[in-house]
Amino acid sequence: MLNSILNLLLKIINMKKFSFIMLAMAFMALATFSSCGKYEDGPGFSLSSKKARVANTWVIEKCMVNGQDITAAFLLFLGTHSLEFKKDGSYEFIVDGDRETGTWSFDSKKENLELMESGSTTKYLQKITRLTGDEMWLVEDDGTDKTEYHYKSK
Secondary structure, three states: OHHHHHHHHHHHHHHHHHHHHHHHHHHHHHHHHOOOOOOOOOOOOOOOOHHHHHOEEEEEEEEEEOOEEOHHHHHHHHOOEEEEEOOOOEEEEEEOOEEEEEEEEEOOOOOEEEEEEOOOOOOEEEEEEEEOOOEEEEEEEOOOOEEEEEEEEO
């Protein structure tokens, strides 16, 4: 009888240790996933790869220059438009039927998109500040003007 009670107590202690270990692991995972993400405006965590989130068809939702919202004028200038980033590293920008094509890639830290128009040797850097499946925010800073582009998936 005493052996049965001791075995039962050992099982309870082992279950409590297991529960404590599982609770500690869950807490560590929560702390890791809720910490700051790579992009300043989020998300903190995503199951999709960065490349999979960029590879999409996008339209401008908002455009700001030096903090001033110029979306209405920008959309009037662009008209019908879309920007498609493909998984193979190519892109296609369509404005009122005119096409610009090129290649895109991440910089080494995956903090910036590097765009190069076909036939050009100049790379344009755009800093990624938000990247989800439905939103992509990019910033260009040429030293004089800071332009923010907020895209939404089409």
